[in-house]
Amino acid sequence: MSDDPAHLAVTDQIRAAGDHAERLLIASGRPAPVRTTPEQAPPWFRETRAVMLRAEEDGSLRYCGHLAAPQPTVVLAEEADRLVCWDCYTEAQALRSCHLCGGPAGTRSLYGGVEAVIRGPAAVYSRVLCQACAEPAGPRGTFGNGR
Numbered sequence: 001m002s003d004d005p006a007h008l009a010v011t012d013q014i015r016a017a018g019d020h021a022e023r024l025l026i027a028s029g030r031p032a033p034v035r036t037t038p039e040q041a042p043p044w045f046r047e048t049r050a051v052m053l054r055a056e057e058d059g060s061l062r063y064c065g066h067l068a069a070p071q072p073t074v075v076l077a078e079e080a081d082r083l084v085c086w087d088c089y090t091e092a093q094a095l096r097s098c099h100l101c102g103g104p105a106g107t108r109s110l111y112g113g114v115e116a117v118i119r120g121p122a123a124v125y126s127r128v129l130c131q132a133c134a135e136p137a138g139p140r141g142t143f144g145n146g147r
């Protein structure tokens, strides 16, 4: 971490992109993502973020191709080595697989799957579970009918 103005400007842009992501979530009829400290975050968030950071470090991190300037960026738990833009995130919803069993989670409908969304320091992190996995896993999501 440094205090130089360039770094701070980038941090501000990232924060603004996070605010934008939050507004988009709310505009799509969903609650704002949960904010949490790394210590309080559920394991899936820590694991997803670790995969993303590792990929960033070793240069294997991929991008969806629409990400240029800082903008709302999403990390999908099932593909944590790739950053996607908001449109790709939205389009992926119907086809996403359950993070536990790999089966279809069908989250186009809020009630099709159970999605948890956490706002990380830069990106928004999202995990979906199918109904079958969400029920025994308990209320670990942040919204959808599994809460």
Ligand SMILES: [Zn+2]
Binding pocket: 064, 065, 066, 067, 084, 085, 086, 087, 088, 089
């Ligand atoms: Zn994209």
Ligand SMILES: [Zn+2]
Binding pocket: 098, 099, 100, 101, 102, 103, 129, 130, 131, 132, 133, 134
């Ligand atoms: Zn499942």
